[in-house]
Amino acid sequence: GIQVEQSPPDLILQEGANSTLRCNFSDSVNNLQWFHQNPWGQLINLFYIPSGTKQNGRLSATTVATERYSLLYISSSQTTDSGVYFCAVEQINTGTASKLTFGTGTRLQVTL
């Protein structure tokens, strides 16, 4: 099956710093999403980005589907950004089903 790898696995930042998270995937995909999982386990959809670049406030994401990677940029980090960031790729099977394959995650801790 498809492999989804994220780097770095762990990241510690001081508040106000910028960071880049990377997601590599091993096969062509229909879609890619970035999620933030808070300490209570809730997965929040940050970006739906099969290709191109999107921005939402301090966060932005870029996917280069032809080269099978995506980047998530966090600028001016805040303590509330702490948590685990997952990328997930969607593959549509025979046009009647689909599933998300999640990466290994990047655990981010933002300190004061």
Place this chain on the structure above:
Amino acid sequence: DAGVTQSPTHLIKTRGQQVTLRCSPKSGHDTVSWYQQALGQGPQFIFQYYEEEERQRGNFPDRFSGHQFPNYSSELNVNALLLGDSALYLCASSLYFFVGPEAFFGQGTRLTVV
């Protein structure tokens, strides 16, 4: 408008027992997918239900089964529980079978098997 609702939020079971987890999708959604997230790992796809049928299944044994009701809500059943089944179980709802940008996840059910 309620989002995806899962119940219960926490559960403790003994090895060998059976458990049923429940998921109510977001209003207007008709597809439910279930994921298992072990501690420190990313969620793993269990199966997807659309039109009351299991449409796709991940690499999980037959001890894991599910059901979707006419109102689109869904249940996940796990028989003969093992210690390794301890995990956060997440439900995602979406429109049609397509996960897409309109997918929403519930807060999860944390299952502990002792």
